[in-house]
Amino acid sequence: DGGITQSPKYLFRKEGQNVTLSCEQNLNHDAMYWYRQDPGQGLRLIYYSQIVNDFQKGDIAEGYSVSREKKESFPLTVTSAQKNPTAFYLCATSQGNGYTFGSGTRLTVV
Amino acid sequence: GEDVEQSLFLSVREGDSSVINCTYTDSSSTYLYWYKQEPGAGLQLLTYIFSNMDMKQDQRLTVLLNKKDKHLSLRIADTQTGDSAIYFCAESKYNTDKLIFGTGTRLQVFP
Numbered sequence: 392d393g394g395i396t397q398s399p400k401y402l403f404r405k406e407g408q409n410v411t412l413s414c415e416q417n418l419n420h421d422a423m424y425w426y427r428q429d430p431g432q433g434l435r436l437i438y439y440s441q442i443v444n445d446f447q448k449g450d451i452a453e454g455y456s457v458s459r460e461k462k463e464s465f466p467l468t469v470t471s472a473q474k475n476p477t478a479f480y481l482c483a484t485s486q487g488n489g490y491t492f493g494s495g496t497r498l499t500v501v
Numbered sequence: 502g503e504d505v506e507q508s509l510f511l512s513v514r515e516g517d518s519s520v521i522n523c524t525y526t527d528s529s530s531t532y533l534y535w536y537k538q539e540p541g542a543g544l545q546l547l548t549y550i551f552s553n554m555d556m557k558q559d560q561r562l563t564v565l566l567n568k569k570d571k572h573l574s575l576r577i578a579d580t581q582t583g584d585s586a587i588y589f590c591a592e593s594k595y596n597t598d599k600l601i602f603g604t605g606t607r608l609q610v611f612p
Contacts, residue, residue, distance in 0.1 A: 397543075422598045431509075433589065433604035434544075441598070481543055485598040489534050490591075492543035 394418065397482050397493035403501050404469070404476065412467045412496045414482035423465035424483040424490065427451060434481065440465055469498065476500055505592055505603035512609045519577040521606045523590035526571060530592040533566060534600065535575045538587040547575070547588075577608075585610045 395416045404410045414423065422441045426434040436449030440459040454473025459465055469476045477500045483490040505525045513519045525533065531552050536544040550557045550564045550573075557564045563576040573590055587607050591600040 395543075424599075434602045439599065479541075483544075485600075487598060488532065489546050489549055489593075490536075490544070490600055492536075492545070494543045495541070497541070 395482060395484060395491060395493035397480075397496050399496060400494070402496055402498045404498060406500055407471045409468055409470050410476075410498065412469070412480055412482075412498070414465045414467065414493060415463055416465075416484045416491075417463065418484055418486070418491060419462070420484035420486040420491070421462070422485045423459070424485070425449075425455075425457065425465070425467045426481045426483065428479040428481060428495075437467065437480075505590060505601050507588075507590060507603040507606045509604065510607050510609070512611065513580050515580060515582060515610050515612050517580055519575075519580045519584070519608055519610075521575045521577075521588050521590075521608065523573040523575075523603050524571055525573060525590070525592040525601075525603075527592055527594065527601070528568070528571065529595040531595060532593045533564075533573050534591040534593075535562075535564065535573075536589040536591065536602075538589065538605070540586075544589060580608075580610050582610050582612070584608060 398413045424439040425437040438457040440446035456468045480496045482493040507523050534549040535547045538544045561578045565574045587605040589605045590603045
């Protein structure tokens with residue numbers, strides 16, 4: 392059964408710590424995306440990757456980093472430089488016609 | 502700019518029709534999409550329309566596209582409580598996979 396797996400579903404981070412959110416896909420899609428969603432707001436693009444070993448900054452990349460070493464995986468690291476990281480994070484993939492989304496990770500800074 | 506705009510809220514009675522509106526900016530967009538997001542979940546693709554069409558119907562869903570006004574709408578017939586969710590429209594950028602999302606419309610269905 393093809394799909395996107397985001398883990399964990401809930402994540403708590405202490406201030407000043409880095410944390411990595413996982414996104415794995417078995418859809419064989421080339422492009423992968425990370426979005427951030429805040430309450431009552433739309434989706435904001437953090438980073439995206441169209442092929443392995445290549446990625447571009449989105450609209451709000453500051454305080455985040457990514458890697459794309461394998462086609463199946465696009466992990467997002469939220470660094471301590473991100474001043475307001477509490478949000479819902481969504482990973483998506485595409486192969487030419489629309490996106491497929493994961494179920495999201497809710498990150499809370501405590 | 503790249504803004505895709507939607508109204509924030511819509512409230513309808515169960516059994517009535519819902520119409521969610523969206524305006525987009527890029528006249529070269531090839532596809533336009535509607536996604537549904539239930540609480541705490543990811544986005545689910547509902548339907549999409551190719552830019553050379555002006556209407557698409559899929560069971561209870563009807564999509565209307567007015568390219569001249571860059572206006573897209575989603576009509577849900579016989580709205581049910583299970584339709585309560587946030588609905589996002591999105592436009593594709595020409596010759597890329599990248600989508601630009603609207604702010605989302607929260608649909609609330611009351612009995």
